[in-house]
Amino acid sequence: MRTPLPFGRALRGAALLAVASLSLPATARAEDPSCAANISRSRLNFSQRGEVDFGPGFSGELGSSNLGFRYNFLLLGDYDWAMPGNLDLRWPPAFTATATGDTNGGRLTVQYGLRLQFWLRVLGNEFMIPVPMWAGVDRNERGTSMFTPWAWDPTPTAVTVTAHERLLRMDTLNTSFGDVVYWLYGAYNLTTTIRTTEIAFPQAMTSITAMNPEARVVATSNGDADLPTRWAGTLRYVGSLRLRIEVDYPVPVLGGRRRDSFSPDAIPFASRSEQQMSVDRNVRLSLPGATIEPPIELNLGRVRLGLSGREVVTIRNPGTATMALRPEPPADSHFTVVTDPLCVVGGASRQLSVRFAPDRAGPFSTDLVIRTTAPSAPEIHLRLVGEGYDPNAGDGGTTVRDAATDTGVPRTDASVPGDDAATPATDGGVPDDGGVLVPEDPSCACRAPGGSTSSRTVWPLAMMLGLALRRRTRPRGALRYRSDDERSPDA
Numbered sequence: 001m002r003t004p005l006p007f008g009r010a011l012r013g014a015a016l017l018a019v020a021s022l023s024l025p026a027t028a029r030a031e032d033p034s035c036a037a038n039i040s041r042s043r044l045n046f047s048q049r050g051e052v053d054f055g056p057g058f059s060g061e062l063g064s065s066n067l068g069f070r071y072n073f074l075l076l077g078d079y080d081w082a083m084p085g086n087l088d089l090r091w092p093p094a095f096t097a098t099a100t101g102d103t104n105g106g107r108l109t110v111q112y113g114l115r116l117q118f119w120l121r122v123l124g125n126e127f128m129i130p131v132p133m134w135a136g137v138d139r140n141e142r143g144t145s146m147f148t149p150w151a152w153d154p155t156p157t158a159v160t161v162t163a164h165e166r167l168l169r170m171d172t173l174n175t176s177f178g179d180v181v182y183w184l185y186g187a188y189n190l191t192t193t194i195r196t197t198e199i200a201f202p203q204a205m206t207s208i209t210a211m212n213p214e215a216r217v218v219a220t221s222n223g224d225a226d227l228p229t230r231w232a233g234t235l236r237y238v239g240s241l242r243l244r245i246e247v248d249y250p251v252p253v254l255g256g257r258r259r260d261s262f263s264p265d266a267i268p269f270a271s272r273s274e275q276q277m278s279v280d281r282n283v284r285l286s287l288p289g290a291t292i293e294p295p296i297e298l299n300l301g302r303v304r305l306g307l308s309g310r311e312v313v314t315i316r317n318p319g320t321a322t323m324a325l326r327p328e329p330p331a332d333s334h335f336t337v338v339t340d341p342l343c344v345v346g347g348a349s350r351q352l353s354v355r356f357a358p359d360r361a362g363p364f365s366t367d368l369v370i371r372t373t374a375p376s377a378p379e380i381h382l383r384l385v386g387e388g389y390d391p392n393a394g395d396g397g398t399t400v401r402d403a404a405t406d407t408g409v410p411r412t413d414a415s416v417p418g419d420d421a422a423t424p425a426t427d428g429g430v431p432d433d434g435g436v437l438v439p440e441d442p443s444c445a446c447r448a449p450g451g452s453t454s455s456r457t458v459w460p461l462a463m464m465l466g467l468a469l470r471r472r473t474r475p476r477g478a479l480r481y482r483s484d485d486e487r488s489p490d491a
Helices: 008-022 455-472
Strands: 039-051 058-063 067-090 096-101 106-122 125-129 141-147 157-175 178-201 206-208 225-251 256-262 267-270 275-285 291-293 297-304 309-316 323-327 335-337 342-344 349-356 362-372 379-389
Touching (some): 058 267, 067 178, 067 225, 067 275, 096 206, 106 178, 125 157, 297 349, 309 342, 335 362, 349 362, 349 379
Parallel strands (some): 297 379
Antiparallel strands (some): 058 067, 067 096, 106 125, 106 141, 178 206, 225 256, 225 267, 291 309, 323 342, 362 379
16 A cells, blocks of 8 residues: 655645745736836937028218228128927826926027128228228137026026127228328127027927926827927027227328327117027937727627636737836626736736626626826727626537637636736636636536536546556455465465
8 A cells, every 4th residue: 555755745735835826916016116107208409500690781980071981891690509408298197298408508609700891081082991701700709608498587598709809901002192001900799699489399289488388298109209399489689899990191281191090989789680590300209108909899708607707908018118007997897807007118018817707697798997107098998798608597518619719619717927817727617627617517417618528438437446446445365366276365
């Protein structure tokens, strides 16, 4: 007689404990930060280069008819600016955006040059003084200002450039009354201001302004998206020009030469209006998405009364940001689903188990609502259908077909890897049964399809079991014959 191993019970206990641990639902903690994924940050940087529009120029006259000049000047310049920062997107309930500029990260650089023409008047005669197109400075005067973009301060960002006095031109003019030598000196200061008026989202027909620092946008795709964004602002300049002239000229009456110098008042100038500017960019948003498979309806098939059927749905996240989801309990309590919060990282999927336990014969249906943190799909709706049947009502031997395909292929109820509640077949059915979980029915001595046992196999199994029991219960004193010639009882 075999003696059971001393640690056999321990092995069986460990196996049962392992099965029980697998049946525990694998849920995500509600305090998990990734499960509260409802904010996204995208890099935003507007930059532009261009010319400053100074208008038609400025003209005037200074001095007298004996010594003076007539002028015409145009200030030319260009600018180079950048405004880096972040676009913060938040949801729910509304999908909103705010712009936060990098601290002291904005940059505005301006360069200016002076284009000058003037005519010198000496003793009633006017002479055009040839001046190069760029009078001395040749756009070498530049200034840079660093600032924080989108602080929404009513004071605009200002960059001041001061061109100190320098010799712009020195030359000699040959006249009928003698040579005239002149020296032209120039200096100017100029302040350029840049102002942000709005960051607009044309697709959403909304914008961020000083009065409205938060704008509503529209999630146009389920997952990552390109958001058309426009910076709108103004550029304006204000300054003054200072000219000083020295002239050495002959005086025929006195028979000698004379040198005069004069500095007229500063000539103010300013742009007639603010120069309107805009820059368009596409900002890539890292957002979560949510899709479900099957997309419309989940059919849990026909289930015998007193038992339960199970199917799984697959929830995918087509975006890059983490999505959190929480199923709502179905209105019909015959359908159950785990309602703990779950996390689905970008590009991944998660399976969710749905169970159906009818208590009466007939069809059942309800809606499954899954709330997510995907801004384009805050709710997912799935129709749940199933049918309960009573085997004692006359169709106990009816083959249970797969509700999804109706092919007659038995449905399994094994554990699904990655399921939120990965439980083995322990809900009252026959273990490892290939069909719907249906327990033994003493009234009909039959099993559900996928594990049916016919009468042809029952009797041989019963005979083999009886022989095994008879052999194990044989008394120790039974006769055993050694050979045909020696037939003595065994001691």
